[in-house]
Amino acid sequence: MSVLLFKIAIAVLGSVAVAGLLRFRYLIDRVSIRQQRSVLVLFFTLFRIVPFFMVYVVLNQEARSDVPVFYEAALQAMQGKMVYRDFWTPYSPLFPYVTTLLVWFWNSPKALVLLMILMEGLALGLTWRNYRSDIRDIFTRMVVYLALPGPLVLCVLGGQEDIWMWLFAVASILVWRRTRDSLWIGVVMALALMTTKALACLIVLPMLFLVDRPVRYVVGAALTGVPVLALLIALVGDKFLTPLAFADMPFAPNLWTVLGPIIGDFRSYSKILSWTGVGLTVAVSSLGALILKHRMDYAKALPILWSLCFCFMMFIHKSSFGNYAFIFLMPMLVNVIDLRNVRQVAVLLLFNGLVVVHPTYWWGLNTPVYTRWSDLNSTSRWIEYGMELALVGCLVYFLTLLYRVVTHGQSRQTDIPVGYL
Numbered sequence: 001m002s003v004l005l006f007k008i009a010i011a012v013l014g015s016v017a018v019a020g021l022l023r024f025r026y027l028i029d030r031v032s033i034r035q036q037r038s039v040l041v042l043f044f045t046l047f048r049i050v051p052f053f054m055v056y057v058v059l060n061q062e063a064r065s066d067v068p069v070f071y072e073a074a075l076q077a078m079q080g081k082m083v084y085r086d087f088w089t090p091y092s093p094l095f096p097y098v099t100t101l102l103v104w105f106w107n108s109p110k111a112l113v114l115l116m117i118l119m120e121g122l123a124l125g126l127t128w129r130n131y132r133s134d135i136r137d138i139f140t141r142m143v144v145y146l147a148l149p150g151p152l153v154l155c156v157l158g159g160q161e162d163i164w165m166w167l168f169a170v171a172s173i174l175v176w177r178r179t180r181d182s183l184w185i186g187v188v189m190a191l192a193l194m195t196t197k198a199l200a201c202l203i204v205l206p207m208l209f210l211v212d213r214p215v216r217y218v219v220g221a222a223l224t225g226v227p228v229l230a231l232l233i234a235l236v237g238d239k240f241l242t243p244l245a246f247a248d249m250p251f252a253p254n255l256w257t258v259l260g261p262i263i264g265d266f267r268s269y270s271k272i273l274s275w276t277g278v279g280l281t282v283a284v285s286s287l288g289a290l291i292l293k294h295r296m297d298y299a300k301a302l303p304i305l306w307s308l309c310f311c312f313m314m315f316i317h318k319s320s321f322g323n324y325a326f327i328f329l330m331p332m333l334v335n336v337i338d339l340r341n342v343r344q345v346a347v348l349l350l351f352n353g354l355v356v357v358h359p360t361y362w363w364g365l366n367t368p369v370y371t372r373w374s375d376l377n378s379t380s381r382w383i384e385y386g387m388e389l390a391l392v393g394c395l396v397y398f399l400t401l402l403y404r405v406v407t408h409g410q411s412r413q414t415d416i417p418v419g420y421l
Helices: 004-023 025-031 032-057 067-078 109-131 138-147 149-157 163-179 182-195 198-209 214-248 255-263 269-294 297-318 322-335 342-364 377-407
Strands: none
Touching: 004 025, 004 138, 004 149, 004 342, 032 109, 032 138, 032 149, 067 109, 109 138, 109 149, 109 163, 109 322, 138 149, 138 322, 149 322, 149 342, 163 182, 163 198, 163 297, 182 198, 182 214, 182 342, 198 214, 198 255, 198 269, 198 297, 255 377, 269 297, 269 377, 297 322, 297 377, 322 342, 322 377, 342 377
8 A cells, every 4th residue: 555655645736846847837948959968868867767766775675566576587598597488578579688787787577678778768868869950849748747646656667678679669769860761660660569569560561551652661670670589489489479478468458358248248259359459550550651651751740650559559459567667657658648728638637646545545456357237336446447447538538639740731720828827
């Protein structure tokens, strides 16, 4: 319960911090481009490094969530063992070896949390650098991102790695701007598949419909990925497919866990729902990519497509849960959310607060999945189900925003500007 109360406090304080930043955003907007790098480093230190120091050094808390799994795999990788054959990991083949970078110098699970924080900082810095000449308020957006309670908890307390996928996406934009060659986008995304997790597959195909030269994109991905895939098959057979087993496990919240009391027990056909979720996510994202390709260039379109893909996945896939918000919160803040719109900011803060609190509350109730109304037999379960409804409702709201952005180029701005509050 103390962990839950602590996270509730973070959700409230983070929301207040974001509201304060937006209330006085005119001061942030005055920061010159020359000073923005230093100010971003300052905010990153305050919202990431200082919390890490307080939690893991001063309070000497142990790393939780998936970090112990990362750490055990990293130790095996440091011994030169073969992934999937000699040890298990739910992630891509290179991931355990990359996570050893800091463990060589600090043999502790806490080193992995620090690595996750540094990788998020790298993604943030590259995103700001990439869009600072295209998006006028990108600096403000990145500052707001740092203050959001969701990424703070997922990164510092959860040690989550999902932001790594967006890091590769930003890298693909940088190489495209330098080369104007879709081949290098394919190379970068193949590296993303080999380094992060299987979820990256969901965006790789839709990007085929976004890039200028899709054949070159496929060639780049094949030149990088096929030799690695052949080597994996030769060394471990089909064991590299073991991470896909996670797609059969029910998590909450998503459309199906919310509808469970109405439609009944969906777990008997979970495989069908899993592949349906994958297919619909790829189809919706591909359609979005086709529309975006004719409206804007690759650099501007990718954050929108990325947000559409993983926001829809989090909504439709029956194995989705709150942590997946870490995949798309940063790109969604690049050019989807209107920070002058009270309603959009309010939903963003509600979503972040729920992402912080719900997973802990859900696990505390032993991960319930409701398949009939009688399962909601206690106040605590009704509260949890209410949070599921609110989270899925936030996703639906984001998807409506994304629909307007994809089809009309911008979200509707009808509410009172935040700066006037």
